[in-house]
Amino acid sequence: IALELACTLGEWWYSSKNYEKVIETMYECAQEHLVDGNNIGAANDMHLIGCAQRELKNYEEAIICFQEARATFKSEKEVLHVARCDQKIASCYNELGDGEKALEAARKAIDVFETGHDHRRETFALYEYGRAEILLGKLEDGLATLDNVLQITADEDNKDFEFIIEIESKMAVVMRRLGRIAEADEIDRRLASVRESLG
Numbered sequence: 001i002a003l004e005l006a007c008t009l010g011e012w013w014y015s016s017k018n019y020e021k022v023i024e025t026m027y028e029c030a031q032e033h034l035v036d037g038n039n040i041g042a043a044n045d046m047h048l049i050g051c052a053q054r055e056l057k058n059y060e061e062a063i064i065c066f067q068e069a070r071a072t073f074k075s076e077k078e079v080l081h082v083a084r085c086d087q088k089i090a091s092c093y094n095e096l097g098d099g100e101k102a103l104e105a106a107r108k109a110i111d112v113f114e115t116g117h118d119h120r121r122e123t124f125a126l127y128e129y130g131r132a133e134i135l136l137g138k139l140e141d142g143l144a145t146l147d148n149v150l151q152i153t154a155d156e157d158n159k160d161f162e163f164i165i166e167i168e169s170k171m172a173v174v175m176r177r178l179g180r181i182a183e184a185d186e187i188d189r190r191l192a193s194v195r196e197s198l199g
């Protein structure tokens with residue numbers, strides 16, 4: 001019961017954006033889970049630690065956590081969880097400016113989510129793939145990928161406006177690099193209204 005409470009506390013710290021506490025709490029949970037022989041529990045703990053490290057912009061540490069969680073999920077044949085780790089690894093490599101590794105990790109995640117018909121997660125993996133293409137200088141390809149992600153996200157009933165803003169902002173930056181200034185200006189103008197509405 002104490003372990004369950006600690007894990008719940010770790011998740012609560014995460015939702016409260018107290019990421020240092022997440023790392024501290026979940027590291028202890030991971031040790032306890034390993035002692036109990038609960039590998040999946042330990043892998044979930046490491047995944048959450050990785051997410052907290054990523055929020056703190058400690059991308060290299062986050063990658064180590066996600067890779068550790070991934071290895072455990074893989075040994076337990078938890079395929080979707082392996083892909084969740086790959087998507088997060090891709091996100092960290094994008095932040096570190098390593099487009100090649102980001103592309104490779106995102107591709108693996110997309111393949112699994114597509115095969116498992118997990119379209120919500122596939123969208124996030126596709127977003128990382130598009131970011132990696134842009135990092136590698138494949139601007140037209142990256143723009144097309146982001147546009148695809150935008151269409152999927154905008155078609156959902158519960159629209160994630162923060163994610164939509166993130167996608168369109170990146171698209172506007174790429175459009176400027178491609179010399180499509182008027183289109184980029186129009187996106188920025190629209191997004192200003194949306195941001196104002198979001199407060």
